[in-house]
Amino acid sequence: MITPRFKPSLLLVLLAACSDEDATTMSAPLLAAAGSAAQPTLSELVARGEYLARNVGGCADCHTPRDAMGAPIESQYLAGAECFVRLDNGGCLHTSNLTNHESGLLNRTDAELERMLVDGVRPTPAGDELLYPVMASYVLHNMRGEDIDAIIAYLRTVPGVAHDVPPRAPEFVPSGPATPLDVNAIPQPMAGYAEREAALRGRYLAAEAGACIICHTPRDLQSAEVLDYSRFFTGNERFDVGLPEESVARNITSDTLTGIGDFSADDIVNVLKRGTDPNGVGICPPMLGLFAGLTDGDALDIAHYIKSLAPLPGLAEDSCVFPPI
Numbered sequence: 001m002i003t004p005r006f007k008p009s010l011l012l013v014l015l016a017a018c019s020d021e022d023a024t025t026m027s028a029p030l031l032a033a034a035g036s037a038a039q040p041t042l043s044e045l046v047a048r049g050e051y052l053a054r055n056v057g058g059c060a061d062c063h064t065p066r067d068a069m070g071a072p073i074e075s076q077y078l079a080g081a082e083c084f085v086r087l088d089n090g091g092c093l094h095t096s097n098l099t100n101h102e103s104g105l106l107n108r109t110d111a112e113l114e115r116m117l118v119d120g121v122r123p124t125p126a127g128d129e130l131l132y133p134v135m136a137s138y139v140l141h142n143m144r145g146e147d148i149d150a151i152i153a154y155l156r157t158v159p160g161v162a163h164d165v166p167p168r169a170p171e172f173v174p175s176g177p178a179t180p181l182d183v184n185a186i187p188q189p190m191a192g193y194a195e196r197e198a199a200l201r202g203r204y205l206a207a208e209a210g211a212c213i214i215c216h217t218p219r220d221l222q223s224a225e226v227l228d229y230s231r232f233f234t235g236n237e238r239f240d241v242g243l244p245e246e247s248v249a250r251n252i253t254s255d256t257l258t259g260i261g262d263f264s265a266d267d268i269v270n271v272l273k274r275g276t277d278p279n280g281v282g283i284c285p286p287m288l289g290l291f292a293g294l295t296d297g298d299a300l301d302i303a304h305y306i307k308s309l310a311p312l313p314g315l316a317e318d319s320c321v322f323p324p325i
C-alpha cells in the first residue's frame with residue numbers, strides 16, 4: 001500500500017522541532033480577522049502567507065526535500081521532494097517545486113496558482129491534469145479568499161531553486177476529481193461548549209486552512225470524498241516514519257476510552273507546540289514539530305475546537321512512543 005516516506009533522524013527531528021519553536025516568537029502576527037475594513041499591505045499579506053505555509057497548511061513540510069537523515073534541506077526550501085510517496089513497485093509521487101524558478105511556479109499566473117491550490121487542477125499545454133489528493137486541495141477549497149491571496153503573495157517571494165520534478169507514476173493519476181470537503185459536514189463544536197467562539201476559530205484552522213482533519217480522519221485516496229464523513233477526527237491513518245513502530249494518528253475526539261477526552265485544552269496546546277503528551281511522553285513524527293510555530297492564540301483556538309468534538313469511538317492504540325524505549 002501507499003506509505004509516506006518520512007525517514008527522519010530522531011535527533012534531527014527533535015532539533016528541527018526546537019528551532020521551529022524558537023521561530024514562534026518571530027512569526028508573523030495574525031492579520032485582523034475578517035470584518036476589519038483596512039486592506040492588508042503587501043508585506044502583511046506575505047507575512048500571513050508565510051505563517052500559513054510554514055505552520056498551518058503543512059506546505060513547507062511536504063514540499064521541502066529532506067536529507068538522508070530526514071532533516072529538511074533549507075537551501076531547497078519548497079523546491080519539491082522526490083518520491084514523497086513510494087509504492088511497493090517503486091512508483092513515486094513527488095511534491096511539486098513551488099519556488100520562483102522556471103522549473104517551479106515562476107511562469108504561473110495567480111489565477112493558475114489559485115486553481116492548483118483550491119481546485120486541485122494543474123493546467124498544462126495539453127489540458128488540465130488532476131492533482132493526486134495527497135495534495136489536499138479538496139480541503140483548502142474552503143480556505144478564505146484572503147488567506148489564499150496571502151499564500152500566493154508569499155509564494156511569489158520564495159527564492160527560485162532549479163529543480164525539475166520528474167513525472168509521477170501512472171498509479172497517481174486520479175481517475176476523477178476529488179469532491180471539495182463539504183464545509184457543513186465538518187463537525188461543529190458540541191452544544192454548550194463554553195469556549196464556543198474560540199472553538200469556531202479553531203475549526204477554520206483545523207479543518208479548512210489546516211491539516212488536522214486530513215491526517216486524523218480515515219482516508220481513502222481512491223474515493224471522490226477522500227475522507228470518511230462518518231468518522232471525522234477518529235484517527236487511524238498510519239505513517240512509516242522510520243521508527244520501529246508505525247506512527248498511527250490518534251482518535252482526537254473527546255471519547256474518553258479511545259480518544260483524548262481526558263486531555264485539557266492546555267494539554268493539546270502542549271502536544272502541538274512542545275510535542276509532549278500529558279504524561280510527558282514525546283509525540284512521534286510526522287506530527288512532531290509540525291505545529292510548533294503556531295501562535296499561542298491559534299494553538300489554543302485549535303485546542304478548544306478539538307476539545308469540543310463530540311465523542312466518537314475509534315482506535316485505542318497509541319503504538320508509537322518517542323523517543324523509542
Ligand code: HEC
Nearest residue numbers: 057058059062094095096116117122130131132134135168
Ligand atoms: C501532505 C503533503 C502536502 C501538503 C501538506 C501540501 N502539498 Fe502541495 N502537493 C503535494 C503533492 C504530492 C503534489 C503533487 C500532486 C501531483 O503531482 O499529483 C502537490 C502539488 C502542489 C501544487 C501544484 C504545482 C504544480 O505545478 O504541480 C501546488 C501549487 C501546491 N502543491 C501548493 C501547496 C501549498 C501552497 C500548500 C500549503 C497550503 C501545499 N501544497 C500543501 C503534497 C502536499
Ligand code: HEC
Nearest residue numbers: 211212215247248249250252271277283284286287291320
Ligand atoms: C501529518 C499528519 C498529521 C497532522 C497534519 C496532524 N496530526 Fe495529530 N497526530 C498524527 C499522528 C501520526 C499522531 C500519533 C503520534 C504518536 O503516536 O506519538 C498524532 C497525535 C495527535 C494527538 C495525540 C497525542 C497523544 O498523546 O495521544 C493530538 C492531540 C493531535 N495529534 C492533534 C492534532 C491537531 C490538533 C492537528 C492539527 C493542528 C494535528 N494533530 C495534525 C498525525 C498528524
